[in-house]
Amino acid sequence: MEKLFEDMRQSVIDGEEDLAAQLAGQALEEGIDPVMAMDEGFLKGISEAGRLYEEGEFFLPELVCAADAMKAALEILDVELKKNSAGAKNSGKVILATVQGDVHDIGKTIVGAMMTANGYEVHDLGADVPNEEVLRVAAEIQPDIIGLSALLTTTMEEQKNVIDMLSEKNMRDKVKVMVGGAPVSREWSSRIGADGYSDNAMDAVRLADSLMQ
16 A cells, blocks of 8 residues: 555656546545545645645646646546545535635645545635635525635735635634635734634645534
8 A cells, every 4th residue: 555655646746647547546546535535645745746846846837737637637637535424424514715826726626625535515616716706605504614715925915815814704703714825924814803824735624623513
């Protein structure tokens, strides 16, 4: 099993979409828990690719290829993740969105998969989501949690703007707001009045669990 996890990790680092999807399928055939496959295999690959990018060993094209391989694996595992959570007690209703002006969505997508696997009803609005759209959907489905991702320092401010708009619409006390993304910190979360911050998918699930208690 360790060899399979290592192959998963490497397939993401190498940006091998077809191989990543194939390995995800193999994991399901062998009865491996899809959450474990994500955590021990593919997530480690995307984390390593992110580290290589930060250190200047990877450039944007390599990072994009790694993200695409991650998504290819996730598409295969996502069906089983949702199936596993279908009969589980619903942990809560969550809206996820990458804020307006920001097109990065791999981290948010992974968070969504992990939350789904842990019994949450996840409504993923995608990337570059207008603030008004977040509020519209929130008013419509009345989620327990809104998760806002920002991968650029220039778009972080939109997390604050959404929180301010929720307050203006008298919706802030009805929903918890989680924030995350590469430039986001616990200090920033506190400063803008968010309810919590996480820097990876598994921590996001733990944070959501604590907010729901």
